[in-house]
Amino acid sequence: MFKIFILFVFILPCTVKAQFKVDFTVHIPKETNDSLFIAGNFNNWNPKSNSYYLTKKDSLNYFIRLNLSEGVQEFKVTRGSWDKVESKKDGKPIANRTINLNVDTVMEINIENWADNFKQVKELYRFGDHVHIVDSSFYIPQLDKHRQIWIYLPKDYAKSKKKYPVIYMQDGQNLFHANPPRPDEWAVDSVIDSLIKDGSKEMIIVGIDHGGKDRLIEYNPYDSQYGKGEGKAYVSFLVETLKPFIDKNYRTLAEPKNTSVAGSSMGGLISMYAILKYPKIFGSAGVFSPAFWLAPKIYDDLTLSLPSLTNSKIFFVAGDKEGPAMVRDMKKVYDILNPNGTNKNIVFNEKEDGKHTEWFWHREFISFYKFIEK
The missing domain is CATH 2.60.40.10 (Immunoglobulins)
Incomplete structure (x- = not known):
């Protein structure tokens, strides 16, 4: 010894x-x-x-x-x-x-x-005809705040009577492709249009704008050096207020296996917490470049929640160019969830060229989408 x-x-x-x-x-x-x-x-x-x-x-x-x-x-x-x-x-x-x-x-x-x-040109941006603003000031009673909510509907939505799976995504202001193009967009609508054309499943995307300067506390379920965490209330908003509204007003497949949550950085952290806290609401999660360094208590909460996550599908991805702690912390969470590496529903992706930026998440969104549609 x-x-x-x-x-x-x-x-x-x-x-x-x-x-x-x-x-x-x-x-x-x-x-x-x-x-x-x-x-x-x-x-x-x-x-x-x-x-x-x-x-x-x-x-x-x-x-x-x-x-x-x-x-x-x-x-x-x-x-x-x-x-x-x-x-x-x-x-x-x-x-x-x-x-x-x-x-x-x-x-x-x-x-x-x-x-x-320089004068902001935000009002000049145009989006695809199947990307809409649900509400420019949707009320969050759990936080007494308002946020803009976006929705992407498959191109065939208006012509069909089908119901669709839904992905709830953080940082809605950066999700969709704009004209003229922006340097900080995921362009998930363009990605999904292309995937659907090649035979992938059609899904609805709901995007929630973040709170600007409040993002570091709004997307953190725990207190930190930046203030009292509001993430628990924010996730309650997704489950208790936003999802019921979307299910009522749009044709959705509302059960967990057809409901996903995703985001990057702080959005990755809160998406991981959302499926941890509500595995019977969110059946899958996309955890992109998660900011676990700001919420070390999540390791303990995950350990306690393991039995409830047995059937959950979780997609982890981060890049080696995001700093030394990013992949290490993500691997720690992955090892808690999948200690033997045998659970095919929990996947870990480390990309050598990955950077903490939207083009990287745009690229990796393809793999995430194909993972959850199976």
Whole structure:
């Protein structure tokens, strides 16, 4: 026993990724009264984290020193929210900045402009004729809030009398393909149209817009450094208010085997919690790049809930380029649910090129859809 312990002690550190010091100097084009923050895959893309606050050197220059893990890190600079994220000179979105760490690094960043300096063109977007807004201000009694609710109906919906399975998805504002295209869309309607054309099952998608600055608490069932978690009330809203409304007003197959829940990042966390809490409502879940790091209590709750999840179908996916903790934490949840790896209803997908971004989730949505339609 003693020899085994010693071996464990010497092997374990080898599995920990190295940390490197990174000095970021940020130059801005015009003096601002706002504080600057750095948001990336290393902090779950939180646009206003006090731990990632930049120190002001002078009116146009800011600085932060971070210790980041080895490998590819992605980030952007914000002024405290995603409405105030850095942009190109003409206001168009920039791609995520990247840095591949294997040594201590000094990086200079020149901000060309800020997104909020330009008129928003949200009202100019157009969506497919089978994507509709159910309600631009749907009331959530459990939280005393309002949210916009979207719905995708298969193209044959109006011509048929069939009933359809339903997927409830978080971050509804980014789900559907817009014209002109947006850089942050899943385009699930385009994906499903193509899959149906190739013979896949038709389904309805219901999208719920998130709460903006409240997202880190609205999609968290537990309290965290960002505030008191509202996720339990939010999931109750899905089950007690939204689903009954959708089932009443649309032709749905309402039983668990035809009801799914899905989302990414914080949306992945709350989707996992939804099926954990209500396995007799949601028969399957799509857990994309889940933010389990912000909710460690979920491991205990999952362990206690194992017997009720026997027949659940759960699809996990994350990428190696999302930071060292993402795949590790997701694997921990998977191992709780499927310790022997023999349950084909619980699948684990690790993608070498996967990034914490919509194009990755758009691509992986195909596999999720085919998984739940079986």
